[in-house]
Amino acid sequence: MPASNPAVALPADAASLPGYRVTLGVDRPMRLDSGAELGPFQVAYQTYGTLNADRSNAVLVCHALTGDHYVLDRHPVTGKPGWWEMLVGPGRPVDTDRYFVICSNVIGGCMGSTGPKEVDPATSQPYGLGFPVITIGDMVRAQKLLIEHLGIEKLFCVIGGSMGGMQVLQWAVAYPESVFAAVPIATAARHSAQNIAFHEVGRQAIMADPDWRGGNYLLEDTRPHRGLAVARMAAHITYLSEPALHRKFGRNLQNRQSVTYGFDADFQVESYLRHQGITFVERFDANSYLYITRAMDYFDLAADHGGGTLSNAFRVDGRGTPVRFCLASFTSDWLFPTPESRAIVHALNAVAANVSFVEIRTDKGHDAFLLDEPEFHQVIRGFLEGCAEHRGLTARRQPR
Amino acid sequence: MSPPLDDVSAPRAGAGNGAVGGIRFDLKLIADMVEPGSRVLDVGCGDGALLAYLARHKGVDGRGIELSMDGVHRCVTQGLPVIQGDAETDLKDYPAEAFDYVILSQTLQAMREPRTVLQSLTRIGRRAIVSVPNFGYWRIRLQLLLTGRMPVTEKLGYQWWETPNIHFCTIKDLVSLTEEMGLTIERCLIVNRAGRITGHAHSGFANLLGEQGVFLLRRT
Numbered sequence: 062m063p064a065s066n067p068a069v070a071l072p073a074d075a076a077s078l079p080g081y082r083v084t085l086g087v088d089r090p091m092r093l094d095s096g097a098e099l100g101p102f103q104v105a106y107q108t109y110g111t112l113n114a115d116r117s118n119a120v121l122v123c124h125a126l127t128g129d130h131y132v133l134d135r136h137p138v139t140g141k142p143g144w145w146e147m148l149v150g151p152g153r154p155v156d157t158d159r160y161f162v163i164c165s166n167v168i169g170g171c172m173g174s175t176g177p178k179e180v181d182p183a184t185s186q187p188y189g190l191g192f193p194v195i196t197i198g199d200m201v202r203a204q205k206l207l208i209e210h211l212g213i214e215k216l217f218c219v220i221g222g223s224m225g226g227m228q229v230l231q232w233a234v235a236y237p238e239s240v241f242a243a244v245p246i247a248t249a250a251r252h253s254a255q256n257i258a259f260h261e262v263g264r265q266a267i268m269a270d271p272d273w274r275g276g277n278y279l280l281e282d283t284r285p286h287r288g289l290a291v292a293r294m295a296a297h298i299t300y301l302s303e304p305a306l307h308r309k310f311g312r313n314l315q316n317r318q319s320v321t322y323g324f325d326a327d328f329q330v331e332s333y334l335r336h337q338g339i340t341f342v343e344r345f346d347a348n349s350y351l352y353i354t355r356a357m358d359y360f361d362l363a364a365d366h367g368g369g370t371l372s373n374a375f376r377v378d379g380r381g382t383p384v385r386f387c388l389a390s391f392t393s394d395w396l397f398p399t400p401e402s403r404a405i406v407h408a409l410n411a412v413a414a415n416v417s418f419v420e421i422r423t424d425k426g427h428d429a430f431l432l433d434e435p436e437f438h439q440v441i442r443g444f445l446e447g448c449a450e451h452r453g454l455t456a457r458r459q460p461r
Numbered sequence: 462m463s464p465p466l467d468d469v470s471a472p473r474a475g476a477g478n479g480a481v482g483g484i485r486f487d488l489k490l491i492a493d494m495v496e497p498g499s500r501v502l503d504v505g506c507g508d509g510a511l512l513a514y515l516a517r518h519k520g521v522d523g524r525g526i527e528l529s530m531d532g533v534h535r536c537v538t539q540g541l542p543v544i545q546g547d548a549e550t551d552l553k554d555y556p557a558e559a560f561d562y563v564i565l566s567q568t569l570q571a572m573r574e575p576r577t578v579l580q581s582l583t584r585i586g587r588r589a590i591v592s593v594p595n596f597g598y599w600r601i602r603l604q605l606l607l608t609g610r611m612p613v614t615e616k617l618g619y620q621w622w623e624t625p626n627i628h629f630c631t632i633k634d635l636v637s638l639t640e641e642m643g644l645t646i647e648r649c650l651i652v653n654r655a656g657r658i659t660g661h662a663h664s665g666f667a668n669l670l671g672e673q674g675v676f677l678l679r680r681t
Contacts, residue, residue, distance in 0.1 A: 410544070413560070416542060418546070422530065436534060439534070439538045440538055447539070447540020447542075
């Protein structure tokens, strides 16, 4: 179990982080799905590449549950490479020589955008549980304000995996006129009962940690590191697959010849998970974890936008959505299995939308969307190139 | 989705033999039936050769469904809007008359329920273009007659126990099914490897000499 270390302050002090930060909702607070209002609030973001003269080459990348806007940068806290360097960058499928890539930290997050660990201007204290419950719709609403702030009327593409994919779907449904192409990856139009259940385990682990202090740990100078680490350990299992775990660890023992007849980390897989838990707490806020998992749980596109029928969510003025879709799922992903993507494809077919859908063979589970999956990358590249042609975007400025 | 048909007139992509304007002879026949600028759904679009041709030469707004993952990868990688799916389960989702043409090339005989599929095609599309191999072709008849064994031809090169083609028909059979279903044959082309035989589906010659038929159908 990772040791609790109350002395450690959260390292991600928003003001010291690299990247941009903008204050939004100043004139008018943003109305949230819950009915609460938020504003003014901050959105931290990064950009890569150059916006073209007619502002038609912008790609919005949406990050997953524990992601952030450091798509290509070395992470300011962990020092690890950007989380989507495989897919985004110069000469990559989402080519920063060609597209202007934007990624923002979601509201409710903990890497610079307003969330429970930031200071509430009304009280001059951290929001904690006083932060309003936010939804995927609210995250996207904030992103829309950011895009408007950047002077971009229509995004060439919105792309993201997992919770990022939910945001992509939300964008396409809420602002179809502002999105040319949408790429929801390894995601679903609603969070399944099983996934809500896993999230609840994580939240209960956090709230069961005495150092959580009813959400007031920042004021009381403690950190629910043990609870957050357990939450991460449980969640991390869902990102992998049984074959991948077996391939990586099997029943191998950790630096020992035989089992110890105790509860030390005898097995490599235990040691690995403990490591995942310990390193996660260095970069993530426990209350943010509560808020963002809740936002995913609440996500239900059909209920919120289709009167219970998903295809209705993809109707625009009585016609099928004009947005071009490319969906991808992974064979070994049991968190967002292929049938979830297929349900979206069927709904898009029902309005005769322009949709591509590919299932990628891999044993790497849900995390495959972040990893080196050449077939997946070829598909994204091909789809975007086709869309760029239709959008009238010229080829890359210079061949590399 | 299309089961591979080993046919001199239907070479694999890349082969020069029989390819017309960069696509297979039988696909070219289908392409010629499509009005420029129309909306097309290609069911069992394979590697996307027809969709790519229609987009390039006819300015068609095309979509595809393909069962094989490899086919889908090849299509989407070229920027063609294609989904991985099964015609027999996925066609029901589409609204009526969503497309000007729905194409089913050399695949009807591999369907579990060809009649239901035909119904879907003509519901989703204002018109359907269906091409089928003709089991009444004289070489096939002769082989069965002389050898007493299930015919294996260049074009239909499977043994009986391995073939994906589970619902063979003759041109005559298809014509009678369309009549039963109240479909109108607007155009038809009966061809063999040497070229066009006739445009009359009802002709006995067609059923004997035609190796395959291409039908332009619509609901009456």
